[in-house]
Amino acid sequence: MKVLLLDPAFSSVPIHDYLAGIGNEVWTMGSRVNDPLAVSYPDRWIKGDYNDIDLVSRVLETYHFDVVVPGCTDVSMETYVRVGLQPHYHYTLEADQILSKKPLFRKLCDELDLPAPQAVSIDRLPNSGWYICKPADSFSGRGVMIFDSADRSAALDAITHAKMHSPTGQVVCEEFIDGQLYSYSAFIENGNVDVSYIVREGSRYDQFSVDTSYFVDDYNPALEGQLRDSVESVCRTLGLCDGLLHVQFIDVGDRVALIEMTRRCPGDLYSKLIEYSTGQPYAARYASYFIGQKTEAVATRRRFVLRHTIKHTSLDNFRGFDLDFGSCLFQLVPTIRLGEQLDPSTNMRVGLAFIEMPDQATLERKYLEMVDHDPS
Numbered sequence: 296m297k298v299l300l301l302d303p304a305f306s307s308v309p310i311h312d313y314l315a316g317i318g319n320e321v322w323t324m325g326s327r328v329n330d331p332l333a334v335s336y337p338d339r340w341i342k343g344d345y346n347d348i349d350l351v352s353r354v355l356e357t358y359h360f361d362v363v364v365p366g367c368t369d370v371s372m373e374t375y376v377r378v379g380l381q382p383h384y385h386y387t388l389e390a391d392q393i394l395s396k397k398p399l400f401r402k403l404c405d406e407l408d409l410p411a412p413q414a415v416s417i418d419r420l421p422n423s424g425w426y427i428c429k430p431a432d433s434f435s436g437r438g439v440m441i442f443d444s445a446d447r448s449a450a451l452d453a454i455t456h457a458k459m460h461s462p463t464g465q466v467v468c469e470e471f472i473d474g475q476l477y478s479y480s481a482f483i484e485n486g487n488v489d490v491s492y493i494v495r496e497g498s499r500y501d502q503f504s505v506d507t508s509y510f511v512d513d514y515n516p517a518l519e520g521q522l523r524d525s526v527e528s529v530c531r532t533l534g535l536c537d538g539l540l541h542v543q544f545i546d547v548g549d550r551v552a553l554i555e556m557t558r559r560c561p562g563d564l565y566s567k568l569i570e571y572s573t574g575q576p577y578a579a580r581y582a583s584y585f586i587g588q589k590t591e592a593v594a595t596r597r598r599f600v601l602r603h604t605i606k607h608t609s610l611d612n613f614r615g616f617d618l619d620f621g622s623c624l625f626q627l628v629p630t631i632r633l634g635e636q637l638d639p640s641t642n643m644r645v646g647l648a649f650i651e652m653p654d655q656a657t658l659e660r661k662y663l664e665m666v667d668h669d670p671s
Contacts, residue, residue: 296361298320299322299362300332305331305564307323307560320339325342325343346374355380365559384538385536394556404553409553410525410551412469413470420444423444428440429469430460432465439503472552475546476495476554478541478543478561480492480569481539486527486535491519498666499606505563505604508565508602509568510600540556563647564649568649574596599653600650601650601661603647605618605646605648607643616646623651627646628646630647
């Protein structure tokens with residue numbers, strides 16, 4: 296089978312390796328010449344912006360691809376649904392827009408009475424209470440601000456900031472929910488959750504961007520039931536086909552609050568965190584639905600693994616890693632080259648570290664040590 300993988304970046308490498316490993320002819324498409332899959336397989340890399348629907352459509356026709364697989368970006372999934380080459384994974388543009396656009400997702404949660412923050416109109420903000428403003432169509436926590444609605448100047452600043460980070464200038468304001476961030480990653484079969492993974496997520500560098508996380512296998516059963524019911528309700532309402540549905544949520548003690556849902560594979564090698572922690576081939580299962588081929592069942596293998604995205608706060612060129620993980624570090628994945636110019640406007644990702652601990656208690660202590668650190 297001839298496959299076009301939209302996204303040659305490092306997080307898509309496990310997807311590529313599964314597809315190629317079972318005998319497919321896998322090509323990738325992207326505009327960055329230094330992306331790992333572009334460098335590793337230059338003869339099967341197509342240089343181009345996969346956000347350009349017309350260009351991707353011409354590529355599909357010219358190269359006679361049998362199937363398209365989106366990678367780990369929202370853009371790759373939107374392009375997938377727009378080009379319409381879906382022999383196995385049938386996913387509509389309407390459903391994708393409802394899940395990917397924050398105002399539409401909030402509306403869906405309200406209609407289905409799902410546990411989620413209440414959205415409010417920017418023209419009718421309450422006179423008191425804490426709220427959060429986000430770009431309607433951005434990612435990685437960009438443009439997000441919390442404000443006290445009693446302070447109208449702060450509210451205006453938050454709305455203006457969010458609009459600056461939105462490609463369409465659209466924002467959503469909702470009640471601010473204080474609690475612990477988690478993800479619930481579920482594989483759906485016939486509208487029901489077949490298997491799911493819960494990951495605790497935290498931030499060392501940026502308040503609204505996850506960089507430190509670990510798999511949780513003893514999560515509250517009642518709250519997990521709320522998540523399962525919510526996911527299955529969304530699947531029934533939107534008529535979702537079998538495959539991944541990835542959720543970010545906040546645990547507020549006695550309930551969950553749904554933040555967002557997506558069908559694409561999560562980035563920053565989330566797939567490897569699950570695979571290292573449980574032995575389950577997450578990326579393989581994600582990709583298998585697009586090519587209509589079931590993955591083999593694998594025996595569970597429990598390891599206590601922390602995933603940490605290393606970011607650099609220097610304004611200099613990148614000179615190497617400066618965090619000491621000791622002997623517990625078992626994989627370090629660079630995402631930038633030595634000497635490359637760092638972006639002074641943000642904490643720039645320079646690598647990912649996978650750290651193995653001897654037991655759950657040590658893992659949790661290491662997580663808290665990482666997220667409690669003040670990088671300034």
